[in-house]
Amino acid sequence: MRRYAVGAGQNGVVQAVFVDTAVGVPSAWFGGLLEERPQPWAEVQLQDSSGGLVGRFDPAEWLPEAADLPHRGVHGEQLLARSGVSALLAAAGIPLYTARDAADPRIVRRPGRRTAMSPGPAFPHWYTGVRASAGCLWFAAFTLLLFSGATSAPLVVTAAAAALSGPSARLVLRGWTRRRRSVCPPVVLARISPRPAVAGEGAAQADGLPAASVRFCLHTELRVQKDDLVLKDLAGSEYWLPRRGPHAVVSLRQVSDHTGALVGIEFLGPDTQTRALLPWDQWFGGLGGHTNWAQLRQATALPVQERRLSRKASAFWPRHPVLGSRMVPVPAREARALSRFPSTAAGVSSTAIMAFGSLFSVMTGARIAEGHPWAGASAVLMGAAGALLQATPYLLHQLRSRRTLERPAPTRELPIT
Template sequence: MRSERRWGSVVFEDNEGRDVVNIPLSVWLPEADLAAPSALTPVEVLRRTGIADMVERLGVPLTVSKDPQAGDAGGKRRSVPGVASQREMPRWAGWVRGLGMLVWFVSVMFTTVVFGDRASWAAPLAAVALFLVPVTGLAVRVLSKGRASKALREGGLQSPELVVRPSPEPGSGATRRFCGTASVRILPGDIVLTDGLGNERWLARSGSHSVSRAVRVLHPKSGVPLGVEFQGSNGDARALLPWKWWFAGPHGPRNWESLVAELSCGVVERKMSNFPDRGPWFVGHLLAMDAHRMSSLPPGEARSEADWYSSVVGRGESIIVPVLSAPLLAGLFQGAGNTLTFVAGLVSALTIVAAAGPAVRYQIASRFFLDRPAAPETA
């Protein structure tokens, strides 16, 4: 998850100096997850986000403060404005999951420490509370897919003018996950780059922060294409596609010609001046991480990065929640005579299925399908 304070923020104030809105630059900067803050100056960050152009058009004065929350010279704390950002996990989901864990802990304490066997009501309460943890995660995923489907039905998403899929070099070992997920979509006003894990970056096609040209990077000696760099009007590197994974296959030349024609921007070729002695050719580049993510990742790395439990809610949840639920499963074997104990066992079984089921399904799908080599392209 991105750190909203890592890149700082832009705070808009009214005429009386009160904060109106706070824009965390980490969620507005396409390169936020790819470059270190020390690699870009504040001026470069504002230019890449388009905020510099917006502020200039509005005629609003812009000042830089290293600690905008520290207050003014008189020691007065700044107000807390609305934050223009998005979260991977909705706030309500975090509250529900936290409440579930709290109620489970209190119920277990009542059962084992305070009342012992007299607290027969505590077992089913603990089971239901723990059940909320995995079910909330499932609900978030279902709701997210529902919103995406609704946007497609209602035409909320623009139809791409061109979709470029990877055309990897024959024998490179590109996986089905990468070839089926990664893409470069050209929309009327944006360029959308999707890596093999489904992460998107949006780059503008107009304005001072737009992509203005494509640079084909060549080997300094052989002249073999190494990658494609999208640049802004100031020569800023905005994206880096490894040629091996995108244009070195049978469909690569045709895809490259289509991309250049659709972008309608200048295309130049540049030989690398500092070719690394070791490692990939993009080592040391500002967007080296982008080139890595826009490549076919090793199966183990891709599996870990794309896993819901690894990337969003925490890797250990698919193990910890079933372990915490396991002791209450004994209620299933005591028969339906003891209703409360039986209910606790039944709910615990459902909790284990809800927590471990998606993780097991994901591992099977990844190992036996997604992370297997993709079928070779035919000319």
């Protein structure tokens, strides 16, 4: 955790410049291997008394709903307000200046990498470092073995150990993540899982969506915590909306179509902007849905508004992309892909390379087993262990998905896990 001094002094922050344009904002590489920073929506530069750069960040990286919005879907003062940046700077007593011209002299042109203030990459740095180091080491050993034609025992063992470190790091990452979540768990006031209106063998939603599955009802949820509202999707991604502060969710709104049928619940921020929504049929329309709605109102203690759409607006609600609008049932194949272990920058090829590395270890270990029995046996065992560490989670995931999680949601209430 880095700390930044406020006020005059060595590297103290005395002013902030909001660069409200994507033009001229430098792109950067950050986080893990081959992970490229998305095109910034804007940039806030924290500067010292001499105009030097102390830190910089894209406010959109601190906006929970940014992933569901188009590029620069929120901009200007609204972006600062929704992300909480304007309130933070005001509380710290830091004056804020806005620069909408890329040629504005207050903009620092050559910021260093160490000035970036990002929420961080998807994976922890130690995991990225292990995977990158092991990948480079394996590729070097593989290249020497492949093009030299030699069967050097040290190279074979080195390649096998490097290939094993990838799936081993995944296993450690899973345990590390579980431990972190258990160390300081948040105070949860309510957990609300979907209660779909239509469920049954082969049934489909009236709006064309697939029938809600057991996976959708168990793995998607809304948590009401002491200080936050947290939406979790099928991929396990969480979106935290504040319940405190000037940029908090301040009210709920029931939305009905022109016939009076309920279509969704909107979570409103200050100035009635929609921060998130939940479709009514998928979350509150089925058995236990009214209990869900009562539980949500009681846990949040927020005022409830009502909105009735016109006939034309009913066909296009929500009119713009909003966080939560995609938290609906998806086809089984897509759900399996979303709920697998998070992909790396290399995508599917990352798993394919690890599988090939394990196979290569077994093959080369068997080749040198006669002349180097200990090295050969070690390589074969490490290759087999790597293949097992990759295949077991994948097969269990596929088996549980097809046998249990992809079945239509039953008409009884499901236990929350």
